[in-house]
Structures are given as structure tokens and as C-alpha cells.
Amino acid sequence: MIKIAVLVSGSGSNLQALIDANLSGQIVGVISNKPEAYALQRAQRAGIATAVIEHKQYPNRESFDAVMHQQLLDWDVDLVILAGFMRILSAGFVQSWQGKMINIHPSLLPHYKGMHTHQRVLRTGDAYHGCTVHYVTAELDAGQALAQGLLRVATHDNESSLAERVHALEHLIYPQVAEWICNGTLVHTPQGVLYRGQPLTEPVQFAKL
Numbered sequence: 001m002i003k004i005a006v007l008v009s010g011s012g013s014n015l016q017a018l019i020d021a022n023l024s025g026q027i028v029g030v031i032s033n034k035p036e037a038y039a040l041q042r043a044q045r046a047g048i049a050t051a052v053i054e055h056k057q058y059p060n061r062e063s064f065d066a067v068m069h070q071q072l073l074d075w076d077v078d079l080v081i082l083a084g085f086m087r088i089l090s091a092g093f094v095q096s097w098q099g100k101m102i103n104i105h106p107s108l109l110p111h112y113k114g115m116h117t118h119q120r121v122l123r124t125g126d127a128y129h130g131c132t133v134h135y136v137t138a139e140l141d142a143g144q145a146l147a148q149g150l151l152r153v154a155t156h157d158n159e160s161s162l163a164e165r166v167h168a169l170e171h172l173i174y175p176q177v178a179e180w181i182c183n184g185t186l187v188h189t190p191q192g193v194l195y196r197g198q199p200l201t202e203p204v205q206f207a208k209l
């Protein structure tokens with residue numbers, strides 16, 4: 001059974017969706033860089049081990065990441081799921097978990113990498129928005145996209161309504177991708193990503209139009 005660690009910094013609604021999905025893998029631990037993150041309470045309620053590793057207590061990114069790396073090894077983790085984890089990871093850490101670490105980003109990547117995605121979508125006047133699950137690579141929000149949730153931007157949408165709708169999509173697609181990895185439907189190989197035994201050429205699409 002695949003052992004999963006979830007890295008969080010905040011509310012952890014995606015962590016909750018992963019817990020509620022009863023994955024065929026096991027969430028063995030949750031790491032937060034913030035002691036006040038509500039996600040920690042969600043993990044504790046579900047009987048999952050937690051670790052608080054405060055980035056502020058370390059002189060640089062590498063030393064913080066080294067402690068996280070050791071915790072992941074101690075838990076014997078196969079898959080790292082970033083769920084609202086608000087730290088940029090060092091190249092060495094990312095390299096160690098290459099092909100074993102996924103993130104969810106609130107935009108249709110490669111559009112709108114980085115922050116404030118809903119605001120930027122509204123300013124541009126895009127017709128569509130959504131979220132992307134992707135492998136984590138050293139370049140921010142640039143790893144291979146595995147799945148995307150797509151929604152149509154309505155004329156009455158504002159930042160908070162978009163955020164809410166994107167979040168609902170995230171809760172749908174993130175547990176689905178995690179389950180595909182747990183049950184072998186989606187496999188990372190040195191030759192590329194296989195989905196249902198075939199090379200994954202573009203992200204699997206989920207639409208809520």
C-alpha cells in the first residue's frame with residue numbers, strides 16, 4: 001500500500017477531501033510549516049500523525065527542507081502531496097522526490113503560475129478558469145500536468161465566488177488523481193507518465209461548465 005504524506009500551511013480543505021476519499025493508499029503523516037494551520041486539527045481528528053516544522057527556525061531553505069526530507073523518510077513515504085503548502089522547495093528536495101510529489105494549483109496551467117490567480121483571470125476577462133494537478137519540479141508550477149478541472153467564468157463572478165468554485169473542483173480532482181497513483185492507474189516511469197497503460201500526452205480533463 002502506498003504511503004502518503006500531505007504538506008500543508010493553512011486550512012487544509014484539500015487534505016480533508018483526501019481524508020474523506022478513503023484512498024487505497026494510506027495518509028501516514030501531515031507536515032505543516034505553520035503551527036496554527038487548521039489542517040493540523042483535521043489530521044489529528046482523523047488519527048493521522050502530524051509534524052510541525054517551522055521554516056522560521058531554520059537559517060535557509062536547504063536546512064528546513066532537510067528536516068522535512070528526514071521526516072518523510074522516517075514515515076517511509078512513497079508519495080508527497082502538497083495541499084496549500086506555501087513554501088518554495090529547494091532544488092535538492094524537489095530532485096529527491098521527483099515523480100513522487102504532486103501539487104494542485106488554482107489555474108489552468110501553464111496559464112497563471114504563481115499567486116492571485118482568480119484576480120488575474122478576472123482582469124484578463126478569460127472565459128474559462130480552473131485548477132491543475134501537476135508533478136512538482138524545480139521550476140514553480142511547471143511540472144507535467146496530470147489533470148485539470150475546468151469551469152466557465154460567469155459575468156457575475158468575483159474573486160471569492162471563483163475561489164469557492166475552483167476549490168470545489170480541487171476537492172473533486174485531487175483525491176481522484178491521488179487514487180490513480182495509489183492504484184497504479186497513473187504511473188511515473190523514467191520514460192514518462194503512463195495513464196491506463198498509455199503515455200499521458202495531455203492532462204485528464206474534468207469539466208464543471
Ligand code: GRF
Binds near residue numbers: 010014105131167170
Ligand atoms: C488551494 O486553492 C490550492 O490550489 C492552493 O492552495 C489552496 C489550499 O487550500 N495550492 P486548502 O488549504 O486545501 O483549503
